[in-house]
Amino acid sequence: MNRPASPNPFALAQPVMADVTLTRDDMKFIATLVYEQAGIVIREHKEAMTRGRLARRVKALGMNSVAEYCAFLKTPQAAGELPELINAVTTNHTAFFRERHHFDHLRKDVMPRLLQERSGRRGRIRIWSAACSSGEEPYSIAASCRDVVGPRSDLDFKILATDIDTDILTRAEAGIYPAELFERLPSDVKPMLKLEGGAGRGEARISEELRRMIAFKRLNLIEKWPMSGPFDVIFCRNVFIYFDTQTKASILDRFVALLAPGGFLYLGHSESLPQPHPNLRLIGRTIYERTA
Secondary structure, three states: OOOOOOOOOOOOOOOOOOEOOOOHHHHHHHHHHHHHHHOOOOOHHHHHHHHHHHHHHHHHHOOOEHHHHHHHHOOHHHHHHHHHHHHHHOOOOOOOOOOHHHHHHHHHHHHHHHHHHHOOOOEEEEEEEOOOOOOHHHHHHHHHHHHHHOOOOOEEEEEEEEEOOHHHHHHHHHOEEEHHHHHOOOOOOHHHOOEEOOOOOOEEEEOHHHHOOEEEEEOOOOOOOOOOOOEEEEEEOOOHHHOOHHHHHHHHHHHHHHEEEEEEEEEOOOOOOOOOOOOEEEEEOOEEEEOO
């Protein structure tokens, strides 16, 4: 005769697993809420990804289920949670010198032209990284421009780097990355990303010289923008893929309004304009120039 095992008073209590079931109604609610808050479209086939990302918030808040989290989001007390929800559902895949041809164009064609136009006039050059993620893009921009600009004191050069995700902005501003990311870079661009000591084991930090070239700010692309421009260059890569046509067209019009005549807009490799724009012409692989 088998006896039921007696409870072991020394056994460690097992953590209670949260219920991560995401119902169709809750999926629809989350997709609508994220669209209203950030203009990001979450399609039905992203259900598994959404469930996994919501589960992190459920765990962080000590809740018992995704359903409880969704119910919480419908209360007035959830206003402070909305930025965390947006942080959770946004994707931050990026890399140093990703889509290399953009940085080659910036360094070899755009910057020499801008320096020639503005030499001796205490000229102003502004570049905007409109969805900077964890910082690899703006640091690649800074590295591409630094050697061209050199030690000139007659030039007002700044890079604005913005993102909707506050967590990722904190990481970007710190400029600390796994050292292996730099080791894998092509040999001709590796020296351009100046590094400094002081990071943890297995990590490397972008030099202060490059970090000083960049101002990191939170910005929601579908809300009012505080800057007035003009910008000489705007990077907005692999962002339009998350918006619907109407939102893309609206943001594109606002980019063009802030882009100086003769300025350049870089999009991601899989992106294109939602429709031909009367003030933009395609001059290279996902490189557009403002014509008027």
